[in-house]
Amino acid sequence: MCYFHELTHSLFLAMHSVGYPRSQCSSPSPEDILVKKILLTHDPDGRRVDSELLLRMMENVMYYATTSNVCGLDLPDSAIENLCNTGVVGSHESLGNTIYRISHEILCKCSGEGDLQERLLAVFELLGSYSWDAKLVLVLVAFATNYGEFWLIMQLCPLNPLAVSVAMLKQLPSDLGAFKRRFKALTSLVKTMLEVTKCVIEFEDLPLQHVELEEETMIATMSPIYIAAYWVIRSALICSSQITDMVAAKHEQEHSTSTAIATWELSSLVCWVSHIHDNLRRQVDLCHNQIEAKLDRKLSDLFKKTHVDNQEILQMLFALEDDFPLKQGYAQAKVKVSELIKKEVILLVSKPKIGSLEDLLLLVQQTYDHPQQNEFERQYEIIWVPIPCSSRWSDVEEKEYHQLSNALPMYSICKPWRLSTAIVNYIRREWHFMEEPLMVVLDRQGRVSSSNAMDMIWIWGGPKAYPFSVARELQLWEEASWSLQLLVNEINPLVSYWVEERRTLCLYGSDDLEWINEFTLLMKEIRSAGVQLELVYVGKKEFDEHVRDILDTIAEGKLGLSLSYLKMQFFWLRLESMKRSKLRLGRTNDGDIVLKEVASLLSPNASVDGWAVMGEGSSTDVIKFGGKQFIECLKLFQCWGNDIEKLGLLGAIRNALEPPPPALKYSCNHSSVIPYVEGLLTQGTQVCKECKRPMEKHILYQCIVTEELNLRM
Incomplete structure (x- = not known):
């Protein structure tokens, strides 16, 4: 059976094994049993990794491995720091050790005996405790470490004697020119695998525990995800085998027909995985639209109800995908929304760049460093909710967010780019957010007590403006008068x-x-x-x-x-x-x-x-x-x-x-x-408002008594 036919046959078996209709057959084939075994290995136990961050780092590795340009994809310092501190949640094993074991499994199986199906099953068994998106990301990262090491040595060879020595000991090819088309096809395949993985991550990030999909939609989406997982991991094994073959190739084989065949096989696999991606993309978009519509209705209904505290509202706004959605000011500690129970919560909604540095300093002064702040414990907290100008975050906006969130004393959302579209649209529609920052106040029951308390805070400061309601604003103006004290107010x-x-x-x-x-x-x-x-x-x-x-x-x-x-x-x-x-x-x-x-x-x-x-x-x-x-x-x-x-x-x-x-x-x-x-x-002499002459001063004693008279009929 030729390579392309083998791919088609395996995909056909995989589709039937996860619920697609199949024609009559007398008994399950060995390949059919293998795919079912793969599904049986899926037994997640709550282990989680930051799939999005790991995938970005994997993209960085692939970028630098395929170009000599050293700029353009640098991650923000905070993202690199987060990667250094990230791990496998729910497991005692470190992330590095997990990636090493997967990488070792791939390399051993590539260099050892055994067919592709056995190697594939071994990797799935190793990843059985992880969710589908984590399986794909960890395999891609493990492949990227091996691929990155190979290219690091090859790129350093012209400049570094150590790299030359290592390349000689590994017997790496001295000239990669003959493999140029092969590497190009491999790079295209990896990019397609990345796009498929992003679709799976996007689906896994949907708040399905809060908003349910229709059953038919759920079934129609899970089947392509199983197929996608099968083919991405299978493709990763094939790519690893290709690298191993190139390293082991003799000089006379570099220009042989085997290289052309291998290039054609990779190109064929790119077409097939692209087809899988297109199908999965349509299904995930359908799920996303369905979830957003339901979430918008649920959010509107939630704000109309009376609640015991603010937790349900805050959970719906910020904790749909993450149990620790906030980070706390300078400490950068990740916290749950439960930390804000029994407090007024001010949502500072703005663009990723709030304003000038002067505006930020003044805002911190009025809310956290106000002279009256020490008179009592602060009964409110601020959450910064950055919203980009367009539907997608740019690299510049993300960099600005990281810089500000690390410097501000208030809470901020850990990953604001993952806010649901329905929530962003609700903020724009119901709270009229356009370009200028606004401060929406939620009282202790999660009700909107002020659609924008920004002016109150600028005028009187947080401690005096608390609890920031319209009634409090009216009261403050009733107590105020046109005077120098109002104008300067502790400036x-x-x-x-x-x-x-x-x-x-x-x-x-x-x-x-x-x-x-x-x-x-x-x-x-x-x-x-x-x-x-x-x-x-x-x-x-x-x-x-x-x-x-x-x-x-x-x-x-x-x-x-x-x-x-x-x-x-x-x-x-x-x-x-x-x-x-x-x-x-x-x-x-x-x-x-x-x-x-x-x-x-x-x-x-x-x-x-x-x-x-x-x-x-x-x-x-x-x-x-x-x-x-x-x-x-x-x-x-x-x-x-x-x-x-x-x-x-x-x-x-x-x-x-x-x-x-x-x-x-x-x-x-x-x-x-x-x-x-x-x-x-x-005080000095008062001036008459009528004739503008100075008035004489007199003292008036006035008795005002109010009595209740009981009148008998």
Whole structure:
């Protein structure tokens, strides 16, 4: 029987042995019995290997064995580290020893006596405890180690005397030119075997324990998987035999017809294995689509139900394929989702590159290193969920993920590229993830309490924003008011100290260096007159190198304090968050003073013309000035400076900018009742909102009693 006919006959037997219909036959043939024996060897005991990672390393070996180029397929450092630390889960045997035993089995059988069927059965018996994908991967890796060693010696021979000596002792061919077509056919076969193996891995990774396939689909898919396993391992044995034959070939045999026949046999096997791959690919795609449709419905239903805790939701999102789907911050320890029970969980959804380094530092500050964090134990955890721009992860995106996940203190998904398509689509559809990062909050029962808590965290920080619900956001805004304290909110320790001390503070921004010089010089004159005033430069909304030049000028000229470049970004980031938060809650400029003032600071003209905001601590007595208007006012300090002692600095400036209407001849009787707050009586004089004159201070004692009257009918 010729080689191709032998292949066809064996495949026919394999198909019938795993459930394909067969014609009538009187009794099982020896080959039929052999294939059934192969299926009987399959007795998995829970042993697992990282098939995906091992297969990538095997691809690397094959790549470097077939090319002299030394760049293009380098694995990330974290992937190499994971490979060094990986092993056979559920077995006391090390991964290296497992691969060695398989490699030894293949080499011995190739060089020893016995037909292909006996060798095939011996390998299957050795791999009986593994799943189908692990069988294929381990055999391919074992073949790659032998093949890689062969090519390593051959490639080093021109440069390394040690390689030359080893090649001579092994009696390796001195010239491989005659085997060029044979190696090309062998490489094509290995690539096809890899594609088949990837299909099997993809099927094994389906969350079948959570979402069941239809019975007909399951049966129709398992048969091609059995056939694929049979032919991939059989092909690996044939490839190993081919290498052994080439090494043992005499010089006169290098150009003989045996080489041509061997090349034709490999090419024929490529065609057949490709046909198996196409059939298996269709079946796995069918399974994948069926699972995704069911998973999407199940996920939607799950979020509508009430749960005791967050475990079922987190299991469905992240633990469909892996019992340890998360890695924990700097420690890089793999953990289960059960570690997050009884905690609020924030899902940080973003692209593999979250943003700039500055944004990341600020996010860590607001969530993990916040000044209020030590006041109580953190009751929330963050899981980073990176989602690529397209349906597939690029090498660049994967590298960025590894770099960030190893540096961030939060949890991250170990293998985000294996997230189900249904889950990714659900996140995009239901949580409206597009390009910008968002933070979806799941409460302790797994319910979505906030579709995006990013703005809350930027404005108030994690400890104060907890538990990040819409109700908490409304409560925080009710407690907040337009003040310097709201604007600076612990951005800078010194500025925060000035706010607590209720010092008069002036924030200003512009990208006009001429205006800044004029403004700061006029402010110096006022301070030299004994006025207590602190200046803080906060830059502008759109950062560029010009802002850095301004910072240098302010520092060199000692023109006051300026926020660092990072803190400036934080200042404007918070203003943007305040605006978004207010608009999301339905506020308008006309009815909300915070939104109105923040929107004016964010307007494009503000940075061009220059602006200043002046106030004291948490006081709502805040003045905002346009650049030119304020400069003209400061130039007239000699005129209104004498009013500071009576009206205070803010009152004097306000009186100078908005003097009482000249037509007002009568006395103004407007009054303002201000609730008592500790330390309020020490403030400067209040200014009347009607006539802009200073108001006299009186003390009002008011008794408000509420009684319940029982009225009898």
